[in-house]
Amino acid sequence: MKKIRDIATIGFALFAMFFGAGNLLLPPFIGVQVGSHIWITIWAFGLTGILLPFLGILSVTHSGETFSDLGDRINKNLAKVLGTVIMICIGPLIALPRTAATTYEVAVLPSFPESNPMWTSLAFFAVTWLFAIVPSKVVDLVGNLLTPFLLVILTLLITAGMLYPPTSPSTHILTTTQSFTLGFTEGYQTLDVLASVIFAGIIISATKAKGYHSIREKNGVVIASGALAACCLFFIYGGLIYLGATAGIEDPSIKRSELLIHISHAILGPYGTLAIALSIALACLTTAIALTAAVGTFFSNLTKGRLKYTWLVTFSCLLSGVLSVTGVDNIIQFAYPPLAFVYPIVITLVLYVVFFGRWVKAKSPYVAALLASTVIATCNVLNILGVLGPRQLALLNHIPLFSHELGWAIPSFVAFCLVWSIQYLRTKSVTPHEND
Missing domain, CATH: 1.20.1740.10 (Amino acid/polyamine transporter I)
Known part of the structure; x- marks a missing residue:
């Protein structure tokens, strides 16, 4: 009770x-x-x-x-x-x-x-x-x-x-x-x-x-x-x-x-x-x-x-x-631009720690995911503030979900998987030498 x-x-x-x-x-x-x-x-x-x-x-x-x-x-x-x-x-x-x-x-x-x-x-x-x-x-x-x-x-x-x-x-x-x-x-x-x-x-x-x-x-x-x-x-x-x-x-x-x-x-x-x-x-x-x-x-x-x-x-x-x-x-x-910047970064941190934290212990894949989210979030804020021209905006719209302000989702996942894969392959290649 x-x-x-x-x-x-x-x-x-x-x-x-x-x-x-x-x-x-x-x-x-x-x-x-x-x-x-x-x-x-x-x-x-x-x-x-x-x-x-x-x-x-x-x-x-x-x-x-x-x-x-x-x-x-x-x-x-x-x-x-x-x-x-x-x-x-x-x-x-x-x-x-x-x-x-x-x-x-x-x-x-x-x-x-x-x-x-x-x-x-x-x-x-x-x-x-x-x-x-x-x-x-x-x-x-x-x-x-x-x-x-x-x-x-x-x-x-x-x-x-x-x-x-x-x-x-x-x-x-x-x-x-x-x-x-x-x-x-x-x-x-x-x-x-x-x-x-x-x-x-x-x-x-x-x-x-x-x-x-x-x-x-x-x-x-x-x-x-x-x-x-x-x-x-x-x-x-x-x-x-x-x-x-x-x-x-x-x-x-x-x-x-x-x-x-x-x-x-x-x-x-x-x-x-x-x-x-x-x-x-x-x-x-x-x-x-x-x-x-x-x-x-x-x-x-x-x-x-x-x-x-x-x-x-x-x-x-x-x-x-x-x-x-x-x-x-x-x-x-006033709050929307700063929140549009910081939110994707925090969401990325939260999601990747919750879903991958038990299996991926290395720090570099998380850093890569956060960097990718930060870059896309910065571009989104520039778009919100009207800084980007038509050409830059057209280029960014090629990023999946960017027009829906979710453009950070896929690049952060790709960056995470890419860096984790590289690190995993390096670890596998080093291990045999350590056993010799």
């Missing part, structure tokens, strides 16, 4: 850590654009928003207990460089400001149209700082107190919306392929794959604190907790995409926060605004607490304690508070 209770606490905490501002705003907006292509979009969004984050946690458990252990599987400096980039993205540059901005636009602005986002941001990060300043209490606080209330509200909204949808799904706005691509790439904006390799350390530490020290026990609890969080996320994501598709909104340029308010009001009437305000506040607050704690822990460990945890938490809250006043849509628009 204790183990089941611990799995539930850690699983709900992990769900709440993943389920933040982007996770609540993105699915309905996707639903508006895909029309009746609901299921293909749910599965595509689930790949980058659920499956890959789960594999991110597994990649850390296969390698050790922290992201540093995962990075050390390939290169000692990789964990420092890539970890720093990840923490900046999921911390004060993108994710943390977005939590406060979303809270203001959805939870505060509808009821107080004359309010100033600066005051909301100040109050939001004051609460975040108070909870994050004691990192050992983060998992229990989030898992036992905040998450169950959040799940109840969202389940009520989604269930009512599915039983009594305001309209039928709109006509096809995008093709099936376009809907899949949209769902897959919009999953980048959740930042959950980036967060998963960092959150894994927090979850593993919480598991050990509850008395599970052996590798088998520890991994079993972590995997079961991750599976529970994944099931919750699938239900919430699928439901929100469906609500967006049946919202009766034909204008794809509608602001994400306005769409969410419209849906909640259409389904729950005058109580909808209050329900969604509570959902937003809880979703954003739980994620902000976890992210702030992760940022402080990572950079404190990286600098071997020269930068104090309390200083880093305070700085993250202050910087995030300043950036949050720019607004949700501006933050999302």
Whole structure:
């Protein structure tokens, strides 16, 4: 019974850590654009928003207990460089400001149209700082107190919306392929794959604190907790995409926060605004607490304690508070190019460690795969920024799946297999001489 209770606490905490501002705003907006292509979009969004984050946690458990252990599987400096980039993205540059901005636009602005986002941001990060300043209490606080209330509200909204949808799904706005691509790439904006390799350390530490020290026990609890969080996320994501598709909104340029308010009001009437305000506040607050704690822990460990945890938490809250006043849509628009660069690299690292880590021990094949993903991701970002000319773009479109922003997948696999094959053949050719 204790183990089941611990799995539930850690699983709900992990769900709440993943389920933040982007996770609540993105699915309905996707639903508006895909029309009746609901299921293909749910599965595509689930790949980058659920499956890959789960594999991110597994990649850390296969390698050790922290992201540093995962990075050390390939290169000692990789964990420092890539970890720093990840923490900046999921911390004060993108994710943390977005939590406060979303809270203001959805939870505060509808009821107080004359309010100033600066005051909301100040109050939001004051609460975040108070909870994050004691990192050992983060998992229990989030898992036992905040998450169950959040799940109840969202389940009520989604269930009512599915039983009594305001309209039928709109006509096809995008093709099936376009809907899949949209769902897959919009999953980048959740930042959950980036967060998963960092959150894994927090979850593993919480598991050990509850008395599970052996590798088998520890991994079993972590995997079961991750599976529970994944099931919750699938239900919430699928439901929100469906609500967006049946919202009766034909204008794809509608602001994400306005769409969410419209849906909640259409389904729950005058109580909808209050329900969604509570959902937003809880979703954003739980994620902000976890992210702030992760940022402080990572950079404190990286600098071997020269930068104090309390200083880093305070700085993250202050910087995030300043950036949050720019607004949700501006933050999302700004975030896409850096995420389009770093996401393929992290996905490559996670997938290859999970699927090949037990058999391929050499580091060079992983390095080759990461280099290939980095090159293609750089080209994709240049395309997003409009830097490439027609000739360069036509050349890059010869790479399979490049037009769907998945051009890194096949080159990274080819590079991995090629380098592994060369290394294997060299090993076979050297072995007979060693036996002479």
